[in-house]
Amino acid sequence: MRKLYHxxxxxxxxxxxxxxxxxxxxxxxxxxxxxxxLHQHIGNTAKPVVSxxxxxxxxxxxGRAEGYVSSAIHAPTSGTILSIEQEPxxxxxxxxxxxxxxxxxxxxxxxxxxxxxxLNTDPSTLRNRLRDAGVVGLxxxxxxxxxxxxxxxxxxxxxxxxxxxxxxxxTCDDMLMRQRAAEIVEGAKIMRHMxxxxxxxxxxxxxxPEAIAAMKAASGDEMEVxxxxxxxxxxxxxxxxxVLTGIEVPAGERSTDLGVQCFNVATAASVxxxxxxxxxxxxxxxxxxxxxxxxxxxxxxxxxxxDHLILQAGKNEEENVAIxxxxxxxxxxxSVRVPLVKATNCIIVKSEKxxxxxxxxxxxxxxGRCAESCPADLQPQELYWFSKAGNxxxxxxxxxxxxxxxxxxxxxxxxxxxxxxxxxxxKSEIWAQEREKKASDLxxxxxxxxxxxxxxxxxxxxxxxxxxxxxxxxxxx
Amino acid sequence: MLDAxxxxxxxxxxxxxxxxxxxxxxxxxxxxxxxxxxxxxxQTQCAQCGFPGCRPYAEAIAEGRADxxxxxxxxxxxxxxxxxLLGVEFKPLNAEHGEPKPKSLAFIDESTCIGCTLCIQACPxxxxxxxxxxxxxxxxxxxxxxxxxxxxxxxxxxxxVPVAENISNWKxxxxxxxxxxxx
Ligand code: SF4
Ligand code: SF4
Ligand code: SF4
Ligand code: SF4
Numbered sequence: 001m002r003k004l005y006h007x008x009x010x011x012x013x014x015x016x017x018x019x020x021x022x023x024x025x026x027x028x029x030x031x032x033x034x035x036x037x038l039h040q041h042i043g044n045t046a047k048p049v050v051s052x053x054x055x056x057x058x059x060x061x062x063g064r065a066e067g068y069v070s071s072a073i074h075a076p077t078s079g080t081i082l083s084i085e086q087e088p089x090x091x092x093x094x095x096x097x098x099x100x101x102x103x104x105x106x107x108x109x110x111x112x113x114x115x116x117x118x119l120n121t122d123p124s125t126l127r128n129r130l131r132d133a134g135v136v137g138l139x140x141x142x143x144x145x146x147x148x149x150x151x152x153x154x155x156x157x158x159x160x161x162x163x164x165x166x167x168x169x170x171t172c173d174d175m176l177m178r179q180r181a182a183e184i185v186e187g188a189k190i191m192r193h194m195x196x197x198x199x200x201x202x203x204x205x206x207x208x209p210e211a212i213a214a215m216k217a218a219s220g221d222e223m224e225v226x227x228x229x230x231x232x233x234x235x236x237x238x239x240x241x242x243v244l245t246g247i248e249v250p251a252g253e254r255s256t257d258l259g260v261q262c263f264n265v266a267t268a269a270s271v272x273x274x275x276x277x278x279x280x281x282x283x284x285x286x287x288x289x290x291x292x293x294x295x296x297x298x299x300x301x302x303x304x305x306x307d308h309l310i311l312q313a314g315k316n317e318e319e320n321v322a323i324x325x326x327x328x329x330x331x332x333x334x335s336v337r338v339p340l341v342k343a344t345n346c347i348i349v350k351s352e353k354x355x356x357x358x359x360x361x362x363x364x365x366x367x368g369r370c371a372e373s374c375p376a377d378l379q380p381q382e383l384y385w386f387s388k389a390g391n392x393x394x395x396x397x398x399x400x401x402x403x404x405x406x407x408x409x410x411x412x413x414x415x416x417x418x419x420x421x422x423x424x425x426x427k428s429e430i431w432a433q434e435r436e437k438k439a440s441d442l443x444x445x446x447x448x449x450x451x452x453x454x455x456x457x458x459x460x461x462x463x464x465x466x467x468x469x470x471x472x473x474x475x476x477x
Numbered sequence: 478m479l480d481a482x483x484x485x486x487x488x489x490x491x492x493x494x495x496x497x498x499x500x501x502x503x504x505x506x507x508x509x510x511x512x513x514x515x516x517x518x519x520q521t522q523c524a525q526c527g528f529p530g531c532r533p534y535a536e537a538i539a540e541g542r543a544d545x546x547x548x549x550x551x552x553x554x555x556x557x558x559x560x561x562l563l564g565v566e567f568k569p570l571n572a573e574h575g576e577p578k579p580k581s582l583a584f585i586d587e588s589t590c591i592g593c594t595l596c597i598q599a600c601p602x603x604x605x606x607x608x609x610x611x612x613x614x615x616x617x618x619x620x621x622x623x624x625x626x627x628x629x630x631x632x633x634x635x636x637x638v639p640v641a642e643n644i645s646n647w648k649x650x651x652x653x654x655x656x657x658x659x660x
Contacts, residue, residue: 039644093647388651424649432648440520443621446602447522447530 002226005246007239009375010231011408013168013328015207020171020287020295025179027299028312034076034102034303035339036062037089041136042143043069048100054081059111059280062100065131071144072134075102076282076301078109090306090324090341094334102303113278123149123194126275133274134281134342139173139235139264140325142343145271148261149194156195157259160244161188161202161268163211164228164235167326170346172285173265175297177204177211180269181218187268188223190275195261199223202265203240205230232328233406237262239375251402286344288313290322291351300340306347307336315349323348327355328407362415370409370419376402380409384419387426392433395426510539517558521550522601523623525575530601544568549575550622581622581637587612589634596626596635 039045046063050056056075063073080103086096118126127146136142139162161184165173177184188200200223204212207230215225228234228243238249241260249255255262266285273279282302286309289295293314300309310320323330324344336347348354370380378399386395403423410419514535521531526547528534537543538559545559546568553570560567570577585596585605592610597603604620607613627635640646 089644091644091647092649093642093644095642095644095647097644418652421649421652425651428648432646435646436519439621440518442619443520443522443602444515444531446604446619447520448532450601450603451530 002224002244003246004226004228005243006229007234007242007375008377009373009408010233010239011373011411012230013232013411015230016169016289017171017174017207020169020289020297021174023296025175025285025297025299026312028304028309030077030104030106030108031301031304031308032104033082033305034079034104034301035087035099035305036073036076036102036303037087037097037099037339037341038063038073039089039097040073040142040302040342041071041134042141043067043071045098046070046073048084048098050075050081050084050100052081052083055079055105056081056102057109057111059113059282061132061280062102065144069144069147070131071136072132072280073100074134074280074282076303077102077104078107079104088335088338090333090338090344092331092334099339115278116275118190118193118275126190126194130271130274133270133279135267135270135274136281136342137264138266138270138284138342138345140329140343140345142341145263145267148256148263149191151195151256151261154256155259156197156256156261157199158245158261159188159192159195159197159200160237160241160260160262161200161223161265162235162237162240162262163202163204163208163215163265164240165208166205166230166232166235167328167346168232169289169348170287170326171289172287172297172345174208174211176266176269176285177208178214181214183269183272184215184265185218185220185222186276187270187272188263190271191263191268197261201226201244203228203234203244205234233375233404233408236375236404236406238404251399281342284340284342284344286340287346288349289346290348290354291315292349302342303339306333306338306340306344309340309347310336310349313349321350323350328411329405358418359416361417364415364417367414369412369414373408373412375406375408376404378403380419383426384417384422387422390429392426392430396430400426400430508539511535513562514538514559517551517555517562518548519550519555519621521621521623523550523621523625525549527574538563544571546571547574549577552577579639581624581639582617582620583615583622583624583626584636584638585613585615586634586636587614589632591632593631595629595631599625599629601625 038048044066047066049064050062056062058075058078060075061072062075065072082101082103084100087099089097116129127149130146135145137145163173163177192200202215202223202225204227206227212225212227219225226244233239241247241249241255241262245260247258247260249258270281283299285297285299287297288309292310295313298309298312320336322333322336324333325346327348364381366381374380382398383395383400400423405420405423407420413419515532518531518535526534528537534543538545546556548555549570557567590612592612594609596613597605601623602619602621604616605613606616624637
């Protein structure tokens, strides 16, 4: 038995996981229209490479990665490009973003797929393949995977696979592990090869015995499947690394500096499909749960309308209010008439019964329960205080950016203060200030440059004039 | 005639040396306080403060020739920062210098532009590209929104367009609830 470590804090919210694991993953029928956002990952928006009216094949690249930190976007099925326009996207702002709309033709006609034999391919070629295949982290962070698979000069000793799935309601990784364990193992082997890692550890919370059994059966000697205690947020990357290896990743450092890299299990499976079959990331498994007749996991094409999926799950109502992600870290969707994206791991349809209105916030009584629950060892009440007062510098001194927005503090707060909302607010204000600072620094440089140029030109003109008149003067004499 | 040329060239030499001196002074005199003030100013370079740019205004503040509440683009937030830096009382923006406005970018109607280059000459940060007699374009990432290019345009083809909220500049709002939490 492996010795397990533990992290401070954490909470035990009601799990609500059994409802959506009663039947296997369902493939919903092909929708009439897909709306595919070009920005579904951390980094630069992909650039459209198709035009309106064009026929595309299933898996054809429709947006190419732009710059280093970016990822490609593909047609999830064959059909005709309807438009390339600003459309509503699943974002807390309710704003629009550039999307490609596609009308499926029902033929499901694939591009010619090019499998790769990874053992005889160098890691850099494999990374390009993953970038081109649009493979990004499916745990919700959607960071381009090829970047995390570039160890540079660091020695990666341990590859940690994250199958903890600690957040209530979400079961997409659970079902994937139960049904497609072999794909995850194969994907992990490719990742291990790319990172030249020594070992693979897969952490699964012990509330998922079926997944643990399936993964153990599939992994042979390739990796160690470890049941970890069920405590939220045990699936946070830092928390899982801590539990499995005892390594504590200090503030401002990355786990790779300490020889550990961590990926979600669904990401491993899509790495496998991209390499072994040449299939780009065009679908994902999403849990549809909450106030629906038939909660479950759906393997949906990227770009499927979320209200269409809610309908599949047996909820036929005009005004559905839903959370994207889990109840702890997710956000309320301003509308359910938005497409499923690579980051959509879960949709929870709300009801008054499941999500009663939070009582009105009361003053902070300095009870310290938030600090006890914080898995990042922060002082949430202080962070709240400074964020609320707009004192962002102080909030940063108290390590605001180490906050993983897990919501434990808000969950335990007896005064029902929406603490995390204050941290999100403070973080986005700080980012905005940094953007403004950058812009004004650029303006200063350009202004100084212009002044110097004008002065130089004037000086040169004056000198030329003087020379000319001196010459004219001497000629006259 | 000859006299006129001599006067002109004398003047030119004199001006040249003044400018040369100015550029030396500009580098040498960058004292620390001016730098700190300039770092707070928004660098819009719009001259609404009554000085030909942010740095001259910073110098004037440092030398006590100007008050801290003359920069509309910086708004009250910047006046607070200046007051903190200089250890003086905050005072509201002096309305004589204008009101703060939402950030805008200049937009040139390219079908109307006659390529006169007057806007290029007015832009303090070289954010307009284009050659004589060709239509001109604003480089959006470099435009500070100072509006200095609007007035010189003889065909009124430049307008200021407010920067719209989009996914990349969107910010989480401060939670609003009845604050009993006065403490
Ligand atoms: S849990 Fe709530 S009331 Fe208690 S100290 Fe933290 S913020 Fe204050
Ligand atoms: S949301 Fe942030 S401050 Fe609150 S418990 Fe989680 S990590 Fe700590
Ligand atoms: S008013 Fe304009 S020129 Fe003056 S300091 Fe403010 S931004 Fe700079
Ligand atoms: S383009 Fe116009 S508004 Fe923008 S910085 Fe230049 S002069 Fe100012």
